Amino acid sequence: MLTHTIRTHRVFAALILAAGCIASLLILTSSSSTGAKSVDFAAVRSKIAILRTGSPDSAMASAASAALGMTIAPDHTALAVGSTLSGEAHSTVQRLLVAASDTHVCLVDRESPAAGNRGGGGLCRPSEQALSGDQPLLGWVAVGDSPDHLRFLGLFEDGTTNVHLTDATDQTIDLPVINNTVGALIKDSPKSVSWTDSTGTPHSYVFPNNADDGPPPPAAGS
Amino acid sequence: MIGLVGSASAISLLLVAAALAYTHQWSGTAGTSVRIYDLTGQTYNPWQHMRAAASSNGGSVSQTCVKGIRQSGTVYQFSCVSGNGAIAYGCRSDAGNTLAYMYWEGTGSTGSMDGKANTDYIC
Numbered sequence: 001m002l003t004h005t006i007r008t009h010r011v012f013a014a015l016i017l018a019a020g021c022i023a024s025l026l027i028l029t030s031s032s033s034t035g036a037k038s039v040d041f042a043a044v045r046s047k048i049a050i051l052r053t054g055s056p057d058s059a060m061a062s063a064a065s066a067a068l069g070m071t072i073a074p075d076h077t078a079l080a081v082g083s084t085l086s087g088e089a090h091s092t093v094q095r096l097l098v099a100a101s102d103t104h105v106c107l108v109d110r111e112s113p114a115a116g117n118r119g120g121g122g123l124c125r126p127s128e129q130a131l132s133g134d135q136p137l138l139g140w141v142a143v144g145d146s147p148d149h150l151r152f153l154g155l156f157e158d159g160t161t162n163v164h165l166t167d168a169t170d171q172t173i174d175l176p177v178i179n180n181t182v183g184a185l186i187k188d189s190p191k192s193v194s195w196t197d198s199t200g201t202p203h204s205y206v207f208p209n210n211a212d213d214g215p216p217p218p219a220a221g222s
Numbered sequence: 223m224i225g226l227v228g229s230a231s232a233i234s235l236l237l238v239a240a241a242l243a244y245t246h247q248w249s250g251t252a253g254t255s256v257r258i259y260d261l262t263g264q265t266y267n268p269w270q271h272m273r274a275a276a277s278s279n280g281g282s283v284s285q286t287c288v289k290g291i292r293q294s295g296t297v298y299q300f301s302c303v304s305g306n307g308a309i310a311y312g313c314r315s316d317a318g319n320t321l322a323y324m325y326w327e328g329t330g331s332t333g334s335m336d337g338k339a340n341t342d343y344i345c
Contacts, residue, residue, distance in 0.1 A: 066344040067271060067311045104309070110345070120345040121312025123303035139303035142314035150299060189302065207304060208285045208327040217259060217291055217321050 047131045047157040048098070048180050060097055064108050068124060070101045096153055096181045105130040107137050107155045107181065119143045122153065131157055135205055140190060152190055154182040159198025166191045243342045246322065251279075251334050258335050260322040266293060267319060271340040272300040273311040274324040281330020282306040288337060290320025313345035 065072045099106045106124035121141030130137055137155035152165060156177060163175040168188035175182035194204040246267070250258035274288035287302040288310050298320055301312030306328070322339040 063345060067273065067313065068309060069273060069338060070309075119312075119314050119316075121301045121310075122345075123301070123305075123311070124309040125305050126307045129305065129307050135305055137305065137308075139301060139308070139310060140299075141301045141310075141312040142299060205304070212255065212257070212287065212289070212297070212325065215257065217257075217323070218261065218265065 048155075060099065060108065060110060063110065064099055064106065064122070067121070068101070068106070070104065070124075072099050072101045072106070096183050098155060098180065100127065103127060105137065105155075107139065107153050109141055109151055109153055109183070119151070121151075131155070136160075136195070138193065138205070138207075140186065143185065149185045149187055150189070152182075152184045152186050154193065156180055156182070156195060157197060160195050162194070162196040162202075164194045166193070243340070245338065245340045247336070247338050248322075249334070249336045251332050252325070253332055254327045254330075255325055257323040257325050258337070260337060260339060265321050267322075267339070268341050269300075269317060269320055269322055269339045270315055270343040271311070271313045271338075271345060272322055272324075273309065273338045274301075274335060275307075275309045276324070276326035276328075276333045276335045277307070278326070278328050278330030278333045282328050283308070283326050283330075283333060284328040286310045286324070286326050286335075288312070288322070288324045290317050290322050290339075292318060292320050311345070313343050315343055 061072045097108045097110060099108050101124070103126060104124040105127045106122055108122040109120050119142045121139075123137060123139035123141075125137055136157070138153070140150045140152045143149045143151050154163065154175070156163065158180065160177050160180070163177055163182050165173045165175055165182075165184055165186070167173065167186045167190055170191070173184055173186070175184055190207055192204060192206045194202065196202050244267075246260050246262045248258070248260040248262045252258050269290050272288040272290065274286055276283045276286045283306045285302060285304050286308055288300050290298045290300065292298070298314060298317035299312070300314060300317075301310035303310040322337065324335050324337045326333045326335060
């Protein structure tokens with residue numbers, strides 16, 4: 001009788017211990033997957049292989065963090081150095097870099113440090129949305145030493161080809177894809193962009209009408 | 223001695239420049255394509271960096287822009303980006319004294335926007 005009672009208690013203890021272990025595992029799994037979602041860029045990494053192979057660039061991290069008002073850790077920067085821009089219309093060379101904060105994926109346009117402060121910028125989107133659906137990461141930023149031009153930036157999924165940009169004058173520009181990025185000098189806001197994904201499916205995106213016609217600015221203040 | 227004085231002067235100038243640098247942050251709610259001006263202080267400023275983000279109430283954002291306009295009416299685009307949840311930023315050193323503004327385009331009755339402008343070139 002006594003032996004049976006001890007055995008029963010041992011079985012209960014074992015069951016309780018096993019249940020505790022399972023519960024702990026479930027909690028750990030749940031918390032780690034939640035945490036991983038915000039820092040591992042799983043959705044984006046599955047679409048951009050280069051994000052797995054980048055090297056840190058602390059200078060870019062510092063500049064991008066200040067400009068964005070969010071922290072870009074050194075080990076999330078310079079994930080790729082992509083397309084460069086140069087030519088007669090522009091006196092400097094830009095580098096397009098893919099970077100990331102804990103929550104966003106960014107495309108950063110930086111001039112070579114020797115070029116001085118003449119223009120630059122970029123864009124970020126939440127990592128879950130950065131390349132979702134039919135819209136890649138697209139933006140157009142200032143060109144400081146060429147007031148009549150803008151720099152068009154784009155970040156596409158792996159395997160993207162045939163990127164064509166149509167500008168405001170209906171001219172079509174062919175853009176080579178380098179490390180998932182494209183860059184071009186354009187004279188005005190872009191009209192549309194088209195591309196072919198890794199499966200051979202064509203896509204296009206028409207930019208919203210840049211209807212910047214709000215009310216006039218108020219009178220100058222002191 | 224002259225070198226020391228020169229270095230001290232250079233450092234002083236840098237300190238003064240750093241002290242003079244300033245930032246405006248502004249926000250607002252508006253419909254699509256409606257400018258939200260920075261009216262938080264002195265209107266026209268030597269901005270060299272601007273940043274903006276938008277969120278639509280009941281819809282989605284397709285484009286977010288941040289720009290500066292001179293008193294003459296000349297507009298200097300700092301950055302425009304496409305996509306919901308996107309953050310736009312840009313730097314330029316040729317805009318002169320401008321009034322910063324931002325706007326968004328997309329669907330939804332109104333959109334909430336946050337903007338920031340800085341006299342430092344921090345891109």
